[in-house]
Amino acid sequence: MSDTVLTLVRHGETQWNAAGRIQGHVDISLNATGLAQAAAIGRRLGAEAFDAILSSDLERALQTARPIMRLPEQAIVRDARLRERHLGVLQGLTGEEAMARHPAAWKAFKSRDPDLALEGGESLGEFSQRVVGLIEELLRVHAGSRLLLVTHGGVLDAAYRYVTGMPLRGLRNFPIGNTSVNVLRHRSGVWTIESWGDVSHLPREPAMDDS
Numbered sequence: 001m002s003d004t005v006l007t008l009v010r011h012g013e014t015q016w017n018a019a020g021r022i023q024g025h026v027d028i029s030l031n032a033t034g035l036a037q038a039a040a041i042g043r044r045l046g047a048e049a050f051d052a053i054l055s056s057d058l059e060r061a062l063q064t065a066r067p068i069m070r071l072p073e074q075a076i077v078r079d080a081r082l083r084e085r086h087l088g089v090l091q092g093l094t095g096e097e098a099m100a101r102h103p104a105a106w107k108a109f110k111s112r113d114p115d116l117a118l119e120g121g122e123s124l125g126e127f128s129q130r131v132v133g134l135i136e137e138l139l140r141v142h143a144g145s146r147l148l149l150v151t152h153g154g155v156l157d158a159a160y161r162y163v164t165g166m167p168l169r170g171l172r173n174f175p176i177g178n179t180s181v182n183v184l185r186h187r188s189g190v191w192t193i194e195s196w197g198d199v200s201h202l203p204r205e206p207a208m209d210d211s
Helices: 015-019 032-045 059-068 095-101 103-111 124-141 153-164
Strands: 004-010 052-055 076-078 146-151 181-187 190-198
Touching: 004 032, 004 059, 004 124, 004 153, 032 059, 032 181, 052 059, 059 076, 059 146, 095 103, 124 153, 146 153, 153 181, 153 190
Parallel strands: 004 146, 052 076, 052 146
Antiparallel strands: 004 181, 181 190
């Protein structure tokens, strides 16, 4: 059987990203930088042949997915399971505000304890199960296909840990950038990471002048 290849792309930048504000399930649109990033990823992936394009149903992901569509009539499959983790009472707050207003929830979030409840939201374990369940379903239903998933940073984190066996409690040691390209390949029962954190389609930051 042919390999199953999942190309995962994080959405472009939003104003809340730039401000360090926790988004979760709040439906925030891309800012000007994010729209430019979406256009760039469209140029990067628009010519590739995907068997299906799936996206989180939140607008920031859909805005990122639309420029990638090769044909106007090709439908984007909206799937709420590709949403970011629901972060409950922390949504809409900066880290500093979250620490001050909801210290217990902030502690639960920062602890990376999979079983610790997060007030009004998903525990890390619940969130990971959602993501892994979707990946395993896609592997069964779309075996041998090339799929594009446009999603969120937390989903990329959960997917990376799943395919590498990295524990949920472990500190992240891999990048998750806006509109980064991350390619996972499944062959003969084994997952491999073909590429991760590729943002070569984005313009480079200008070098700093030390003079």
